[in-house]
Structure formats: structure tokens, C-alpha cells
């Protein structure tokens with residue numbers, strides 16, 4: 001997809017978030033008041049748009065350095081926002097070790113299984129040889145769901161019977177991938193609450209198995225978060241990170257929320273890369289997170 005069509009898609013996806021943000025701050029851009037009043041208004045309205053106070057204070061501090069006028073205020077606000085998001089804009093770098101592994105974790109219903117399909121499709125278009133693993137062995141429907149996704153995009157899916165041990169499934173899958181010179185193994189897992197220790201232990205066991213089979217080579221543990229989550233997202237990141245040491249985040253369902261601005265809060269609180277954002281329910285609706293594109297989509 002071209003950059004223009006990615007921007008177009010993202011704009012459409014972010015329309016609800018944008019409506020809220022713009023309706024809150026649009027008066028700001030018609031400067032009549034004194035600078036201090038403009039900044040106060042902007043601060044108040046950004047906080048009303050689901051952006052945390054300390055993030056907003058950062059934005060205001062950045063803007064305060066400039067002499068504001070009707071022409072420059074808009075680009076300056078955008079620039080501050082892009083700067084805030086830059087630290088978490090780091091795409092996944094595959095290690096030389098084959099297969100590279102992506103493990104998807106997160107609470108129930110956030111979009112792990114569909115995202116497993118979208119990621120696989122994303123890399124298949126880059127000619128990578130991929131294997132999907134149905135690590136959610138709790139529900140038959142979950143296994144079936146991934147099988148169907150795999151079939152639609154012609155990517156093999158490794159699964160076992162319902163109720164079987166996800167650790168041994170992952171072991172078999174990686175062994176098989178190593179034998180077949182697979183480039184990328186994408187592992188789906190069952191949804192779980194971040195405060196249920198025994199469920200976190202199960203993921204830790206899977207991670208230990210991966211480490212052992214790959215000689216502790218770097219791989220990717222991604223927390224999938226639903227953009228509708230709001231404040232609880234911070235809680236999810238904190239806890240999953242505590243137990244699993246996640247190295248990436250994917251934000252889903254940006255198309256169905258007014259709360260897309262929460263991205264600024266995540267960026268501000270954690271130095272964890274936002275690997276991808278999901279912009280809809282089709283297999284193609286996954287894009288690399290690009291701060292400029294994101295902020296442009298919010299404002300243009």
C-alpha cells in the first residue's frame with residue numbers, strides 16, 4: 001500500500017477520535033485571546049480528550065517556547081505531538097536467527113487472534129515463510145478461528161486438540177518451523193486477566209520453552225491492547241510487562257473508539273515500542289505505527 005492510501009485508511013479509522021479531539025480544541029486555532037489564555041484553553045481541552053494531565057503539560061510546555069499566531073499554532077501543536085510519539089515508533093527488527101518468533105498476549109477479546117492473522121499477512125507480503133500457532137487451546141472456537149484465518153491467507157496453522165498443553169504445542173511448532181526453514185512463527189494465546197498469576201505462569205512457561213529452543217535469541221512478546229480500553233490500558237501494560245517483559249505493543253480497534261488519543265498516554269508512561277496499529281476488521285487493516293502519519297490523520 002502507498003503512503004497516501006495508508007494515511008487515507010488511518011484518517012477514516014481515526015474519525016471518531018478526531019471528532020472528539022477537534023471539537024474540543026478547534027476554537028484554539030482562532031487566536032483572539034492572549035497567549036496565556038490560549039494555552040489554558042488548550043490544556044483544558046486536551047485533558048478533556050482523554051490525554052493525561054502530565055502529557056498535556058508536556059505539550060503545553062513545548063508550545064510555550066514559541067510566539068504563537070494564527071498561522072503557526074496548528075503546526076506547532078502537531079509537532080509537539082509527533083515529538084511525544086517518536087520514542088515509541090520502532091518497528092520490529094528480525095534477528096538473524098530463524099525462525100523469528102512473535103508471541104501475542106493480552107486480555108480477552110482485544111484482538112489477538114485476528115491480529116495474528118494480520119501480522120502474518122503483513123509479513124507474507126514481504127515474502128516471508130510463515131507458520132501460525134493456535135496457542136489458545138482452551139476453546140475449540142479459537143482453534144477454528146485461526147484455522148480459517150490461515151486458510152484464507154494460505155498460511156499453515158499448527159494446532160492441537162482442545163485442552164492440550166499450550167507449552168508442548170509451542171515446542172512442537174518451533175521444532176517443525178526449524179526443520180522447515182520457516183522465517184516467522186506467530187503464536188496466538190488465550191486471553192487472560194493481567195492479575196491472574198497462574199495464567200501469567202503459563203505464558204512464562206511458553207516463553208521459557210521458546211528461549212530454550214532458540215538459544216535465548218531475541219524474539220518478540222507483544223501485548224495487544226484494545227484502543228477502547230481507556231485508563232485500564234495502563235494497568236494492562238504495567239502488569240503484563242511485570243510478568244513477561246513485553247517488548248512491543250499493538251493497539252487495535254482504533255476505528256471503533258473515540259479514545260485513540262490514549263496512544264499519547266502509553267507513549268508517555270512506558271518506553272515500549274508501539275509496533276503496529278490496527279485500523280479495522282479486514283486482513284489488510286494493520287499498519288506500522290508512524291507518528292507523523294498518526295498526527296496528520298488526527299488533524300487534517
Ligand SMILES: Nc1nc2c(ncn2[C@@H]2O[C@H](COP(=O)(O)OP(=O)(O)OP(=O)(O)O)[C@@H](O)[C@H]2O)c(=O)[nH]1
Nearest residue numbers: 108109110111112113114191252253278279280281
Ligand atoms: N473494528 C475492529 N474490530 C476488530 C479489530 N481487531 C479485532 N477486532 C474484532 O474484535 C473481536 C475480537 O477479536 P479476536 O481477535 O477474536 O480477539 P482475541 O483477543 O483473540 O479474543 P480472545 O481469544 O477471546 O481473548 C473480533 O470480532 C474481531 O473481528 C479492529 O482493529 N477493528
Ligand SMILES: [Mg+2]
Nearest residue numbers: 112113136142
Ligand atoms: Mg483469540
